[in-house]
Amino acid sequence: MGRWPASWEQEMQSTVNYLWHTDDLLGQGATASVYKARNKKSGELVAVKVFNTASYLRPREVQVREFEVLRKLNHQNIIKLFAVEEMGASRQKALVMEYCASGSLLSVLESPENAFGLPEDEFLVVLRCVVAGMNHLRENGIVHRDIKPGNIMRLVGEEGQSIYKLTDFGAARELDDDEKFVSVYGTEEYLHPDMYERAVLRKPQQKAFGVAVDLWSIGVTLYHAATGSLPFVPFGGPRRNKEIMYRITTEKPAGAIAGTQRLENGPLEWSYTLPVTCQLSMGLQIQLVPILANILEVEQAKCWGFDQFFAETSDILQRVVVHVFSLPQAVVHHVYIHAHNTIAIFLEAVYKQTNVAPQHQEYLFEGHLCVLESSLSAQHIAHTTASSPLTLFSMVSETPKGLAFRDPALDIPKFVPKVDLQADYNTAKGVLGAGYQALRLAQALLAGQELMLRGLYWFVFSNMAGVTEIQELKRAAELRSKLRTLAEVLSRCSHNITETKMTLSNLSSELMKNRDQVHEDRSIQQIQCCLDKMYLIYKQFKKSRMRPGLGYNEEQIHKLDKVNFSHLAKRLLQVFQEERVQKYQASLVTHGKRMRVVHETRNHLRLVGCSVAACNTEAQGAQESLSKILDWLSHQLLQDRTKGAQASPPPTAPYPSPALKDLVLHMQELCKEMKVLASDLQDNNRVIEGLSRVPSAPDI
Structure with missing residues (x-):
């Protein structure tokens, strides 16, 4: 078996059970150095802390304190001490500890x-x-x-x-x-x-x-x-x-x-x-x-x-996170609550972050109505993520402010004109950090734009669903000849519903079109491409800074890399500003206009609902009056028949009997019509009341 090269052997150090090379330095302090080492038998990687001569100038109790402390501790979040060993003839102490490959x-x-x-x-x-x-x-x-x-x-x-x-x-x-x-x-x-x-x-x-x-x-x-x-x-x-x-x-x-x-x-x-x-x-x-x-x-x-x-x-x-996308603000919020808290506490926490009062909060989750009962436990809230949050709609209209952020361009340092390897490395690192921040912001803005369109579409669709069901109002309008006092109101309602449906249908189509445009956006990929190229140059700068100097040709390449790096950073910021920030801000303005349309539509439908409810109340009152009159006429008619059967002299009646029979028949027909009308109004009233609740909407 071959021997280690002499120079290599001089750099090798060991204890009885562990071996390491001095090039594998993990860290260094005033009294010790830490190296990556291996167990001589198993090959297991460990960290070895070797104390220098300065450490032995300390009092004896201070020297042994670290060993004693580590031996006393045993926890998954405390570094493990495996052994305390000595290094050959020098008898220097070495602590053998758990090795963490991912650094600090x-x-x-x-x-x-x-x-x-x-x-x-x-x-x-x-x-x-x-x-x-x-x-x-x-x-x-x-x-x-x-x-x-x-x-x-x-x-x-x-x-x-x-x-x-x-x-x-x-x-x-x-x-x-x-x-x-x-x-x-x-x-x-x-x-x-x-x-x-x-x-x-x-x-x-x-x-x-x-x-x-x-x-x-x-x-x-x-x-x-x-x-x-x-x-x-x-x-x-x-x-x-x-x-x-x-x-x-x-x-x-x-x-x-x-x-x-x-x-x-x-x-x-x-x-x-x-x-x-x-x-x-x-x-x-x-x-x-x-x-x-x-x-x-x-x-x-x-x-x-x-x-x-x-x-x-x-x-x-111990808290859980509920992700809430506020349509009024166009911002995703993380609401930290305890699972044992009531939903009332959750609604109050949402209010603190969004300024939407609990009584004005309405929620959808994945297009479905989410009714949150204040007295229930927060465990009843659906499991959310940043991409699948609860969607909050406020019954009070406000102008969306959008995500607050600092322009990454403000945090980008400039290269110094001369070649300074350490300064160039630091500058490249700072520019790259700002570039990654721009990427994160671009992703957040794009995700926010997506959630704006999706959330608003769900609310628009829910209102359209209610409008479609209420078309039965037209049947009630056809009865205007029989109840003129209600016909005018019902006709206006029918016309308003038709206009509202057209408005919401147009808005829904517009949202679908914008959603497709967001899906086709490529700004994130362009920013990532710039970052990848910049990172390669940054790695080269990081490597170069450790050298004492560069040759002429290497220095020229280094200068070109600085120019290229600056061009890439400029391109990255241009894409961020023109493709993401400007589009996001434009979409925020459009989102505000659409939110106002939805608010106006919902308020308009509530007024229609009130009108139909009033008609319903009037119809029920008319029906009750007709029933009383019909009961009285039927009683009078029955009395006439009974007296006639007893062959008594006919009494003086307020109406002759044939006329009384005709009136009873006419009143019975009118009463039937009133029942039909009242039934229609009750059905339509229930539909309109449903507009205040939001049914499920399809995914888009």
Whole structure:
């Protein structure tokens, strides 16, 4: 069997059971390096943490603390410790741990597609895993002291789901909720301000720190995961302007979750909400922002404790999401509720996000009427998705505002004229991040346009269905010669119904035509094509930045790539603006006009219904009067016959008997006609009442 090359062997390191090459570096810190290694017998991949000589200058109890902490922990969201081994003659300690092939949360956030934060589903996975891991630490009396995205590892489960695990317990120690510590650890952007003051600004102070320092770090980490950016950023960045960084964190007003300084020596600006570029829905933001505000609190007395943090985050994670597309706003909302909540609570939550009062809310699901009884459990609400939401219609007309977003062109950096490999890489990464944001927005706008057309079509179709059934009003109109007082009203109703049906039929045809045009839209594919080409150039820039320099020909190619990259970015934004944004805004205006037509039609039909109901009431009253008259005449006729049979002298009657018989027969015929008319009016009244309820509509 051949030997390893000499140079290769020099780079190989091992313990009794594990082997690794120094090129397989996963991460490096002040006291240790982490490598990808293999089990010598099974070939299983592991991560090995090797401590350097600087680590042995620390006190003995600090050196062994990480081993002891990891041995105490056992949780799916905490990195697993397999063994503690020694390296040959040097006797250096090596921790053998679980290997996470997908990198860290930081590497996920560093990807250009996550430049503006994680998608909502992935953010919830991060939240669930971090909360579960931290809960296990607190149950075991452990404070981590270095929570940050780089210390949260990601692996992919058997079903393709992300699993995040807390790692790097070099700064961890045992600490109960009421205990304090004075030593300083951590990464400065994520440090609690009190620790930052001593560790970064080197200002002497006698403050002791509690477990709340982990909560601050969690708050910064969650903000970073939600937005792709740090919450507290002085001009020039946190590492350049440390005094301003400290000012931002300590002067932050209550309730604020972010602070920035946009200009050198400029004012501090505070934010109480997540940025519009964030991918999290407003429904989730409503739940999350109060948590961030209360753990990003510099005064430890005002900051939440872990018990409240766990209670509030668990409350979010136990909720279910109901997707609601609001036709009045033309926006998809995520409504977070508990399954045990009543539908009344759901309707109120919808009101908070849409401003449509519960009594004005009407719902369809996949074209079917969805009657939501306030007293029932929310479990009765259909299972929804973003592409198959509940469709909300408001009985109050308003102008649709559409999806609020920031133009990605505002976030695109410019290349510097000279060749600077690191700067060119950073610029390409920023442009690519904005490109991915444009793609997501284009997809959201197209989906919104589709939901506008589909939802409105369902409501139009439902009204057409009611109009078709009400054609029987024409039969009632033919009776106008017998009941002139009702004939005029019924005739107008019949005419109005015919006009309404024609209006809705034209609108339905127009919606179908627009739907076909949306299906033929190719802007998403064009944006994706630009992004794919840009990503290849970005990868080349990423590779080139690691080199000391470029040859003449390579430099010329690099310059051409910069030009090509800029052209592609310009084309991408042009497609986004002209093919997606402009079409979406035009469709929003048309959607508003159509919504007004539907509102006017529905209100008109309600008036027709009221007219028919009034006719019905009058007909019933006339029928009752005729019945009473007929009963009296029949009684009179019967009396005449009885007296005649007794051969008594004929009494003086108000009407002669033959005339009385004719009148009875005439009244009987009129009564029959009244019954038929009353029956028709009752049937038509029921049909019109049905217009306030929405029957099923076909898919389009």
